[in-house]
Amino acid sequence: EVQLVESGGGLVQPGGSLRLSCAASGFTFRRYWMSWVRQAPGKGLEWVANIKPDGSEKYDVDSVKGRFTISRDNAKNSLYLQVTSLRVEDTGLYYCARPYCTDSDCLSHFDLWGQGTLVMVSS
Amino acid sequence: QSALTQPPSASGSPGQSVTISCTGTSSDVGGYKYVSWYQQHPGKAPKVMIYEFSKRPSGVPDRFTGSKSGNTASLTVSGLQAEDEADYYCCSYAGSNSYVFGTGTKVTVL
Numbered sequence: 001e002v003q004l005v006e007s008g009g010g011l012v013q014p015g016g017s018l019r020l021s022c023a024a025s026g027f028t029f030r031r032y033w034m035s036w037v038r039q040a041p042g043k044g045l046e047w048v049a050n051i052k053p054d055g056s057e058k059y060d061v062d063s064v065k066g067r068f069t070i071s072r073d074n075a076k077n078s079l080y081l082q083v084t085s086l087r088v089e090d091t092g093l094y095y096c097a098r099p100y101c102t103d104s105d106c107l108s109h110f111d112l113w114g115q116g117t118l119v120m121v122s123s
Numbered sequence: 124q125s126a127l128t129q130p131p132s133a134s135g136s137p138g139q140s141v142t143i144s145c146t147g148t149s150s151d152v153g154g155y156k157y158v159s160w161y162q163q164h165p166g167k168a169p170k171v172m173i174y175e176f177s178k179r180p181s182g183v184p185d186r187f188t189g190s191k192s193g194n195t196a197s198l199t200v201s202g203l204q205a206e207d208e209a210d211y212y213c214c215s216y217a218g219s220n221s222y223v224f225g226t227g228t229k230v231t232v233l
Contacts, residue, residue, distance in 0.1 A: 109159035
């Protein structure tokens with residue numbers, strides 16, 4: 001079965017850190033760009049970060065620059081998001097998502113999503 | 124990277140149609156063909172319903188159609204059914220390998 005399963009969320013104090021993981025299965029993980037998308041409680045979706053199949057290129061949204069780091073281990077079919085210097089506004093459900101790839105690019109849309117892992121930042 | 128603008132809510136009776144707009148700028152919606160729409164039921168992960176403005180993934184009913192005019196994309200749900208009641212989000216590629224989502228629209232089937 002083609003799926004993404006996130007883990008690693010939890011309750012953390014402001015300024016704290018977590019490492020989120022996403023285990024991929026059912027497809028050739030090393031061939032795909034991967035992304036993290038988050039959703040604050042009762043709010044909309046926000047793209048967080050992307051990483052190239054070989055990990056050589058990474059992109060993230062301005063609000064997390066310098067605090068969050070996306071990475072991957074293709075040997076373990078796993079995607080990660082190291083989140084540091086956490087703020088209350090980082091609270092939310094963090095989804096692992098796979099951008100759909102055509103013959104020419106991988107920019108079209110997100111065709112596979114996990115169920116998310118919850119990060120709660122509170123004192 | 125400001126969120127794309129969607130109406131907070133939309134509604135219709137079963138069998139009717141509802142159209143949701145998604146307004147951006149020339150740096151996102153108006154500048155690329157990569158606009159997609161996602162349906163999200165409570166407690167569930169988003170599901171893509173439309174991509175590249177008007178294409179439907181396999182398995183998505185043809186009641187869902189997408190279009191674009193200038194900096195605004197639209198999603199129309201025809202023949203509304205109870206299971207269409209959900210939150211809908213647009214998403215656009217915004218250049219430099221980044222994306223921006225819409226503010227979201229709650230669709231209610233009356």
